[in-house]
Amino acid sequence: MPSARAQVIADKVEAFVRNVVVPYERDPRCGFHGPADDLVEELRAKAHAAGVLSPHILPDGSHLSQRETAVVLIRSGLSPLGPVACNTAAPDEGNMYLLGKVGTPEQKERFLTPLVTGVARSAFFMTEPASEGGAGSDPSMMLTSCRQDGNHWVINGRKAFITGAQGAKVGIVMAKSDDGACMFLVELPDPAIRIERVLDTIDSSMPGGHSVVMLDNLRVPADQMLGASGEGFKYAQVRLSPARLSHCMRWLGGVIRAQEIATAYACQRHAFGKPLVDHEGVGFMLAENLIDIRQCQLMIDWCASVLDTGSLATAESSMAKVAVSEALMRIADKCVQVMGGTGVSGDTVVEQIFREVRAFRIYDGPTEVHKWSLAKKIKRDFGQATAA
Structure with a gap:
């Protein structure tokens, strides 16, 4: 059961998303590369007024536990615009978490506060173009370089699929020094960071879309490095x-909404003398969705509980990512199928949720990479057990 404080926050978030955010889903400012910045500002102003801006971060700056965060973020995800409005969206939510954990007091004041208050968006510059042999699922392939020059670092390279770079005010840049990977905080825009193009992708929920970016002799003061040179992969x-x-968490909220819409459609639409839901081929799909939704909830709660112990939960998060993303895809696909032609049209948000979830099977590590990582762990654990 969620804690009392998490339940109160989650209920407020759900009411806000359903009553205030959902009507914006047809706003013309929701474009192919995500909602426009003026729409983001408008929604966040309303979230602030409703007391649900950055709801996973408490007034004293501390975070809800991961299990509590799950309850809140699932509710924020009931609309693709919900995380944007409530400031629980990627990459900002992850960047806030990282800065809260490893940033210095000065770095937090300068870079974290604008993110928590929702007045700035951020980007995480890690992935590189595959065509150049750069880092993707294997970050050790990183080509972006950094070298120290006096009290500054100079960074050069290209990045790809950088979510939210267009319009971001805070950036976290990964580059490789002679010591290994490094992370730097940068203020955006910066003339040395050029957006070459915003990619056309299957998803459209994240402000700024996903960009290919050139870093051309970017100079960053040494005090804007996170930690020390060579610690980037650890962070x-x-x-x-x-x-x-x-x-x-967020996309589980999305498919819960899709299931609601598909259920209403199946119960109200008639064919061959009875409601669609009374045809086993339809009713069973919705029943299978309920099972998958519950399993996703349990998997998320289990992984969150491991994170709450202080563990990095590397293997657990890989298992959760595979299980949940694949289940979400099954759910969204069945919702589209139940609704027939309506399901592939823009008449409801189900079509968008399907697209977003399809992209999620790749983002933050494709299913196959996580399975490969888990298989390596299985082999390693077996070797250790048999050597003991």
């Missing part, structure tokens, strides 16, 4: 497991 792990699970 990436601090961020990635919770952020991966947060994606599961």
